[in-house]
Amino acid sequence: MYLFAGLKEQLETYLEPDQVEQIQQAYVVARDAHSGQLRSSGDPYITHPVAVARILSEYHFDPQTIMAALLHDVIEDCDVTKEDLAQQFGDQVAELVEGVSKLTQIKFRTRAEAQAENFRKMMMAMVQDIRVILIKLADRLHNMRTLGSLKPKKRRRVANETLEIYAPIALRLGMYGIRGELEDLGFSAQYPMRYRVLKESVRKARGNRKEIVNTIIDSIQQRLEADVLHARVVGRQKDLFSIYRKMKEKRASLTDVMDVYGFRVICDNEDTCYRILGFLHSLYIPIPGRFKDYIAIPKANGYQSLHTTLKGPHGLHIEVQIRTESMEQMAENGVAAHWLYKSNNDSNPAELKAREWMKSLMELQSRAGDSMEFIENVKIDLFPDEVFVFTPNGSIVVLPHGATPVDFAYAIHTDVGNSCIACKINRQIMPLSTPLSNGSTVEVITAPGAKPNPSWLSFVITGKARANIRHFLKHLRHDDALNLGERLLVQALGERSLDEFDDELKQKVATNTRHKNFEEVLVEIGLGRLAAIVIAHRLLPKEESAVESESADQKPLAIRGTEGLLVSYAKCCHPIPYEPIVAFVSAGRGIIIHRAGCKNVAKHQTDEHKFMPVQWEEGIQGEFVVELRVVVFNDRGILAKVTSVIADAEANIINIDIDQQDGVTNALNFTMTVRDRLHMANIIRKVRKHKFVSRIHRHK
Known part of the structure; x- marks a missing residue:
């Protein structure tokens, strides 16, 4: 029990004795389940779940979360079932443990696919109960702290996953403290040489800057005291990974990045924040365009603060964050502050924002085609820089940097995005691909019957817009393929109608061609993957089939110009109505119309499976x-x-x-x-x- 002693001491500071006793029982079950198992460092495996529980106990999490943290690997690694856990510790603990389990028993074609599916399951479990992701973050944090015992290749892979997924999730949940440590550990594991060189260079630079930093802190503190404003001023140090990222993004030297001095002013209430801002702007000259009010408009993760950049002594740039004590705690702990600082309020801002995000995850999940697409969409939304735009009635919409009016339309509602045809930015008609800027008023113009354009995928930024456009086009493409396949088959059948054949025969043809039903056969014909003439032969009696196959050659398919995504016009010859044309059937793309004399298709026209006669329908309209x-x-x-x-x-x-x-x-x-x-x-x-x-x- 010596391993449990430190955790017990921490738990006794905020939990009741009977709750601590219950957690101790969970520890005993976990210890016995992992008996004989060792970590790659050689330590008993039980040290890991205890360490995860310790991290969560620092945030004063409830007993169920602490028990789930102790038991989080028993379903995956030991002969313990969810039902066993539910019987001993209740359904809530069992659900949390199952949510955190990595579900590695599922087999996938590639490692990337397996990781994507695990990630999708984890995000969906988190939607059910946010504590799942908080246990997972604590689990990842302890794994990163003990990464040294792994082989270099695996170490880099885990570090990369941490920097790409787990650190941004911590940031998205407003947990800047955990995010900072994850990034620092991930950076040192992925790029050990760069980390060591940068750390030493930053240490020297900070040593040389100490005097300037103290001078600026003193001048700000004196000014605040003179105006009887109670606040504390601290030097804010940029962490190594953010310095490295800024150097990489801006292709700047360390000197350029370190020329910016960061400070944090922490006071007692919101009103004082704005007064301090005014005094700072009178003390040092503010740099235009570098002021952000995250108190009035909090970030997507609930973060609140005033940000301003000033021109200080000797022309130095000074970045200042002004916030209250509660905002400081919220910034550090985010969603976890709900457990750490229980109040009469229903939820803290970070938790409300997290709930909104989780609601959007549910929609992404329903629209995404597979796990890879889902993870791609979520990674896009994992806290990029933001722009704040207004609806015509003055409501604020927060979007990622680089978002377009189409992203805005989908952020308002899926139906608005799907029926969007144009937009006005600050009352001016603008292209739908225009990147939005802070403070713009955006108005979306919709039309009944309008449909998403495939070209939108080349410029939309948000996962919600991308997932909805893909979802719509996937169904549109299916319907187009079904209609075209039916027309092609009717053409191949000659005088016969599809209704003349009974369902039993159609199902038999589908089964013989390895399809679930006849609708799938028609879709495959429309997509050019099955030859219509082959299916026609299977449907017709043999003697009739021979006659029909001869007559089918003389009956061209009529092109209406409204066939949708699966009939396209060749860019090499640009056919137009009422000139002789021929159709080339391309697998997966449908039918491509060429001019009859086009040299790109002339030599292939003898291939009856790829080419078919077509003609323009009378009265065809279009451009x-x-x-x-x-x-x-x-x-x-x-x-x-x-x-x-x-x-x-x-x-x-x-x-x-x-x-x-x-x-x-x-x-x-x-x-x-x-x-x-x-x-x-x-x-x-x-x-x-x-x-x-x-x-x-x-x-x-």
Whole structure:
């Protein structure tokens, strides 16, 4: 029991004797379960769960959390079941232990997939009970403190995982103390040489700066005392990992980073914070654009403070954080402050923010296709820099740095994001890809029936937006593939309708082609992975199949122009309505339409499984891309004249490239949209009649 003695002493400072007794029973179960097991350091395994419980007891966690910390590895590593734990210590402890267990019995194709799935399960367990992640953080902290006994390769892998996932989670939960230690230990394990060199350089630099730091602290303290403002001033030291990260991001030297002096002023209430800010701005000159009010608008993890940067003596930059004592405790302990400082309030700000985040995790989980996609989305949201923007009615929305109006739309509501067509930033119509800046007022314009655009994925930042767009497109692609597959199969069947075949026959064809149902077969045909003619042969009686296969060759598929994601138009030849076309079936991409004479497909047209006859449907409507090459004589304002003629002919110009030629002429390459072949001919005729045009032709 000697291992339990130190923990018991700590627990007795805030728990009742019967609760300590219950925790002692959990210790005995854990000790017996891990009997004979050793850590890689050679110590008895039980030292690890006791150390994890010690870390949590410092935050005055409840008895259930401490018991779960002692027992957190028994399900995974020992012959103890969840039911055993529930019987002895209650359902709550059993649920916590199961949530923390790593679930390594599941087999995955790759290590990355296994880690992603474990992470997803851990995050979902955390949504059920936030104490799961707090036990996990304490577990990781002790593992990092004892990392030295592992082999270098494993040490670096664990350190990398800590820096990428666990430290940002601690930060997201407002636990700056644990996050700082995790980053420091992770940095020293992943880059030991860099860590040692930087640590020594920083130690020397701080030694030389001591006198300046003390001078600045004294001048601030004297000014505050003169104005009868009760506050304490401390020098704020940047931790090594944040120095290293800043050097790397800004490609700056240590001297540049260390030129910034950090201080923290801690007072008794919010009102005094703002008064101190005013006095500091009169003592030293504030640097414009470097003031942030996280008291009025707390960070996403509940952090509150005033931040300002001043130009101090000798032109030195001074960063100052001003906060109250309670904000200081909240910044250090975050969510854990709920247990450490129990008050009459329902929740602390960090806990409320954590609940909001966990609610968003549930939505990400429901939208994500797999564990890898889920972890990618969560990592995007793990506390990046923030921008604060306003809705038209004045509500504040907090988004990651670099977020766009589409991210804003999805932050308001999924339906707003899905039906978004345009936006106004500060009352000006702006592109949806515009990065938002602090203080902007954003208004989203929606339209009924509007759909997310696949191109949005190239600029959205938030996990919520990315997950919802992917989810929508996945279903849209499925529906498009189903409709196209049905049309292709009907075309291959000739005169027969799909309704003529009974469900039993369709299911038999699906089973024979290794699909669950006939709908899956149609989707595979639409995606180009199955040949429609092959399925038609399986559905038709043999004698009828021979006749149909001959007649199917003469019946082209009608292209409507509204088929969706799975019918696309080749960029090499840009086919337009009413000119001869052919369809190339691409596995996974659907049908690609080419002009009949396109040299890229001519040599493959004998392959009946890849090519099929198609024709434009009568009355087809829409805009189709075409390229025209206009050779013009050099003259002032010539580009404006040509574009004016094209615009008057009701064509929309997408792009212009200019080729310098012989000094007398220039070639203007226009990419534009037209309605059909007749519309294009009309544009060519109108441009050709002008004297400044040497020649015009369709670009091949």
